[in-house]
Amino acid sequence: MIDTDAIKEHIRGILVALGDDPDREGLKETPDRVARMYEEVFEGMNYTNHEIAKMFNKTFNEDAGTAKGSDDMVIVRDIDIFSYCEHHLALMYDMKVTVAYLPKGKVIGLSKIARIADMVGKRLQLQERIGSDIAEILKEILDTEDVAVIIEGTHSCMTARGIKKNQATTKTYNLSGRFKDDVCLNMRL
Ligand SMILES: Nc1nc2c(ncn2[C@@H]2O[C@H](COP(=O)(O)OP(=O)(O)OP(=O)(O)O)[C@@H](O)[C@H]2O)c(=O)[nH]1
Numbered sequence: 001m002i003d004t005d006a007i008k009e010h011i012r013g014i015l016v017a018l019g020d021d022p023d024r025e026g027l028k029e030t031p032d033r034v035a036r037m038y039e040e041v042f043e044g045m046n047y048t049n050h051e052i053a054k055m056f057n058k059t060f061n062e063d064a065g066t067a068k069g070s071d072d073m074v075i076v077r078d079i080d081i082f083s084y085c086e087h088h089l090a091l092m093y094d095m096k097v098t099v100a101y102l103p104k105g106k107v108i109g110l111s112k113i114a115r116i117a118d119m120v121g122k123r124l125q126l127q128e129r130i131g132s133d134i135a136e137i138l139k140e141i142l143d144t145e146d147v148a149v150i151i152e153g154t155h156s157c158m159t160a161r162g163i164k165k166n167q168a169t170t171k172t173y174n175l176s177g178r179f180k181d182d183v184c185l186n187m188r189l
């Protein structure tokens, strides 16, 4: 679990290292605020993918239209999430996650897909790994390999520092099962 006391202590140390006075009015509550923010924005670090799969495993049997081998597809588009890059601890923003799967006898509650995407974003991440984590969790819940996760996002480590390309966005595709080699399916994404 996240060690809140240690975070407070280290944030205070960073304030000192920056040459500021951690006891001045504007900063005295900052270590506590940052620790509380980290508890919120890094909540997903408390759980494994398997634990997240168990947490949001709310499925419904769906006989009609979801026969094995059919071309039925569920797509949830543009789920907005935030994350933090593991290289700079910098914010990833304007992140839009699109998830598609081919149901194999059961469907997952739609809001659970968004909850899974949110929770996976709440870790120190790479955009590519956000996609593979979401895919791994959905494959476990839905009992199928036919899952696609597409993410488009902006990395503040690229827009607000370093190379400073503020129009640059990154798009990643995580395609499994039939999404890997079925061009017709991919055109519907
Ligand atoms: N593949 C991938 N790279 C990322 C992601 N987030 C940040 N990065 C990149 O991680 C790389 C880290 O590169 P380094 O050379 O170690 O870091 P740096 O010296 O700060 O590099 P610059 O960003 O080029 O100034 C950078 O190119 C970042 O743009 C991500 O989600 N996926």
Ligand SMILES: [Zn+2]
Residues within 6 Å of the ligand: 085, 086, 087, 088, 089, 090, 155, 157, 158
């Ligand atoms: Zn970064």
